[in-house]
Amino acid sequence: MSDLKITNLHKHYGAFHAVKGIDLDVPSGEFTVLVGPSGCGKSTLLRTIAGLEETSSGSIEIGGKDVTWARPRDRDIAMVFQNYALYPYLNVKDNIAFGLRARKFAEAEVEKRVARAAEMLGIGHLLTRFPRELSGGQRQRVAIGRAIVRDAILYLFDEPLSNLDAQLRDDMRVEIKRLHKELKRTMIYVTHDQIEAMTLADRIVLLRDGLIEQQGTPLDLFERPKTRFVAGFLGSPKMNFVPATLTAAGVKLADGTALELPGRSGLKAGQAVMLGLRPQHIAMAGTHLAKGHVRVPVVIELVQPTGSRVQATMPLGGTSIIAELGAHDVSRPGEKAEIDIDMTRAVLIDTTSDKII
Amino acid sequence: MSALPLHRRHGVRLSFRYLIAALLVVIFCFPVYWLFIISFKTPDEIFAFPPVWYPESIQFSNYKVLFKDGDAATVGNSLILASVSTFFAMIFGTIAAYSLVRFKTGGENLAVWIISQRMMPPVAIVFPIFLLYVWLGWVDSYFGLIILYTAFSLPYVIWMMRGYIEDIPLELEESALVDGCTRWEVLWKVVLPMARSGLFATAVFTFIFAWNDFLFALVLTRTEVTTYTVQVTHYFGGQSNFWAKIAAMSVLGTIPVFFTVAVMQRYLVRGISMGAVKG
Ligand SMILES: Nc1ncnc2c1ncn2[C@@H]1O[C@H](COP(=O)(O)OP(=O)(O)OP(=O)(O)O)[C@@H](O)[C@H]1O
Ligand SMILES: [Mg+2]
Numbered sequence: 001m002s003d004l005k006i007t008n009l010h011k012h013y014g015a016f017h018a019v020k021g022i023d024l025d026v027p028s029g030e031f032t033v034l035v036g037p038s039g040c041g042k043s044t045l046l047r048t049i050a051g052l053e054e055t056s057s058g059s060i061e062i063g064g065k066d067v068t069w070a071r072p073r074d075r076d077i078a079m080v081f082q083n084y085a086l087y088p089y090l091n092v093k094d095n096i097a098f099g100l101r102a103r104k105f106a107e108a109e110v111e112k113r114v115a116r117a118a119e120m121l122g123i124g125h126l127l128t129r130f131p132r133e134l135s136g137g138q139r140q141r142v143a144i145g146r147a148i149v150r151d152a153i154l155y156l157f158d159e160p161l162s163n164l165d166a167q168l169r170d171d172m173r174v175e176i177k178r179l180h181k182e183l184k185r186t187m188i189y190v191t192h193d194q195i196e197a198m199t200l201a202d203r204i205v206l207l208r209d210g211l212i213e214q215q216g217t218p219l220d221l222f223e224r225p226k227t228r229f230v231a232g233f234l235g236s237p238k239m240n241f242v243p244a245t246l247t248a249a250g251v252k253l254a255d256g257t258a259l260e261l262p263g264r265s266g267l268k269a270g271q272a273v274m275l276g277l278r279p280q281h282i283a284m285a286g287t288h289l290a291k292g293h294v295r296v297p298v299v300i301e302l303v304q305p306t307g308s309r310v311q312a313t314m315p316l317g318g319t320s321i322i323a324e325l326g327a328h329d330v331s332r333p334g335e336k337a338e339i340d341i342d343m344t345r346a347v348l349i350d351t352t353s354d355k356i357i
Numbered sequence: 358m359s360a361l362p363l364h365r366r367h368g369v370r371l372s373f374r375y376l377i378a379a380l381l382v383v384i385f386c387f388p389v390y391w392l393f394i395i396s397f398k399t400p401d402e403i404f405a406f407p408p409v410w411y412p413e414s415i416q417f418s419n420y421k422v423l424f425k426d427g428d429a430a431t432v433g434n435s436l437i438l439a440s441v442s443t444f445f446a447m448i449f450g451t452i453a454a455y456s457l458v459r460f461k462t463g464g465e466n467l468a469v470w471i472i473s474q475r476m477m478p479p480v481a482i483v484f485p486i487f488l489l490y491v492w493l494g495w496v497d498s499y500f501g502l503i504i505l506y507t508a509f510s511l512p513y514v515i516w517m518m519r520g521y522i523e524d525i526p527l528e529l530e531e532s533a534l535v536d537g538c539t540r541w542e543v544l545w546k547v548v549l550p551m552a553r554s555g556l557f558a559t560a561v562f563t564f565i566f567a568w569n570d571f572l573f574a575l576v577l578t579r580t581e582v583t584t585y586t587v588q589v590t591h592y593f594g595g596q597s598n599f600w601a602k603i604a605a606m607s608v609l610g611t612i613p614v615f616f617t618v619a620v621m622q623r624y625l626v627r628g629i630s631m632g633a634v635k636g
Contacts, residue, residue, distance in 0.1 A: 050531075051534075051535075052534065052535070071539075072531075072534040072535045073534060073536075073537045073538060073539065075535075078535065078536075079532065079535045081528045081531070082528075083526065083528055085526070085529050085531070087529060087550070087551075088551075089550045098533070098546075099536035102537035102538045102542065102546075103537040146532075146536070150536075
């Protein structure tokens with residue numbers, strides 16, 4: 001059964017068309033992540049699902065009930081906001097209990113549920129504090145507590161971790177993942193952080209300019225992107241794009257370098273394409289890549305160590321590309337090296353349609 | 358170059374400042390002191406020359422007369438008029454302000470039109486209102502004055518509350534809506550607590566406006582709901598002890614305001630500075 005079903009949803013802000021016809025089906029218990037660049041309409045879509053924005057056209061069903069025109073309170077949803085949205089005049093306990101009391105739960109039940117949610121989030125000792133007496137991470141836990149204390153059909157998160165520092169964000173991400181495993185509820189999570197998207201999602205919905213560009217499991221999108229946009233959006237560092245021309249056996253780069261493409265057939269020789277190479281699929285000559293690679297001599301331009309790996313910038317076919325190499329493979333700019341490129345993992349992009357070939 | 362060493366010079370400057378401060382305190386407090394002290398004097402002491410700076414004995418006969426003759430009831434009238442009209446102005450004003458902010462009711466223009474109503478000089482409307490009230494039979498009634506004070510305070514309340522409500526983060530209200538509140542519940546459970554300081558500050562000023570009103574009360578009352586401000590003016594005349602009554606009545610009129618401000622001081626300061634940050 002699907003907990004959320006969106007059909008041909010449009011949202012206009014005056015003359016501005018923010019959501020341009022979205023169809024989405026979220027099965028029960030799934031963790032769906034809406035991801036995309038800033039301004040693509042993620043928050044708008046989420047807020048329309050919540051009923052905080054009015055639908056311009058299309059329909060929304062939650063738990064099998066058409067709620068397109070229902071008030072937020074009648075939609076059976078819980079939501080966590082980016083800026084926590086805690087009531088400063090209520091202590092942690094009353095903040096968490098707010099939704100239950102608004103729905104007239106018996107006080108004994110409220111006590112029980114608040115205690116359980118607080119324990120789950122490790123904030124049991126903070127119940128009598130006020131929001132201003134909490135750290136950012138604690139505030140976010142309270143905000144999450146306020147959502148999970150209720151039995152909603154749908155739990156919505158709008159960039160809940162974006163105000164936290166990097167370390168805390170990693171911890172909270174793990175926490176949210178654990179909560180989802182424990183609660184087995186349907187969650188929709190908005191972020192523009194692709195790491196959050198990759199690590200949390202059962203399914204990623206990648207938005208662009210108010211439309212779904214592609215949806216699928218994280219690995220699906222990472223390994224089988226359908227467009228250049230998807231290929232470039234997921235992955236860190238980003239996929240390298242090198243202009244090239246197709247030949248019978250592979251591609252030819254702008255400077256004449258020929259690279260073989262094993263296991264590909266039916267390529268139209270002479271067609272202009274973009275060659276997409278992930279930094280992870282490039283290695284120092286002879287290190288660890290499997291068969292199907294081509295070996296290319298390069299000169300290192302820039303070295304950015306990340307500790308466990310090193311991101312090396314080098315020219316290839318007239319553009320700069322980034323390769324993720326072993327921590328000790330290269331050490332300084334100007335160094336001459338040979339790299340292996342795993343051409344079995346390379347993607348080819350039609351330059352006119354930006355679709356993957 | 359001064360001959361005094363640095364710390365001595367500092368000391369001199371400090372004592373000079375204290376002297377000035379003390380002088381200012383005396384200048385500002387003296388009229389208040391004089392008002393209070395006159396109300397406790399005997400008629401002889403009031404007219405004595407040189408003036409009696411401090412009476413022999415504090416005596417309450419001036420107040421006793423006011424209470425015995427029923428004049429003190431006019432303070433009660435003022436209290437009823439000011440508090441009831443403040444209560445209604447705050448309720449309707451806050452609801453209207455919320456509507457202006459959240460639903461953009463009437464666009465930009467309605468809000469400006471509302472505050473422009475406040476700029477009307479009261480004296481320009483008091484006589485038309487008198488004629489209207491005569492026709493309606495509202496002259497010299499609590500109801501009539503409460504309606505008038507409420508109406509006259511509304512633009513101020515709406516304008517102030519609009520500023521305070523605009524400062525409330527939208528997410529707080531949206532969160533409450535999702536959590537199961539209706540709009541009215543949001544107003545009650547989120548907006549009011551969030552705007553509490555501003556609400557109290559606005560209420561105090563609204564109360565003081567009605568409390569101190571003289572013009573409307575003078576024109577629109579006769580004998581039934583005379584306010585203390587009008588009552589004070591009745592003592593100008595031939596009576597021998599009118600200064601005593603004026604002073605005592607003024608003290609009675611000052612005390613409620615004094616206590617209101619003292620109790621609300623915390624909110625007043627915060628409420629006023631809250632508005633100062635935005636809008
Ligand atoms: N109330 C509004 N009025 C007019 N335009 C709006 C409004 N809210 C959002 N928009 C526009 O709609 C588009 C989508 O906004 P939205 O907030 O959904 O983006 P987003 O994907 O959440 O971006 P971000 O990652 O920065 O949060 C943006 O171009 C934005 O300018
Ligand atoms: Mg957003």
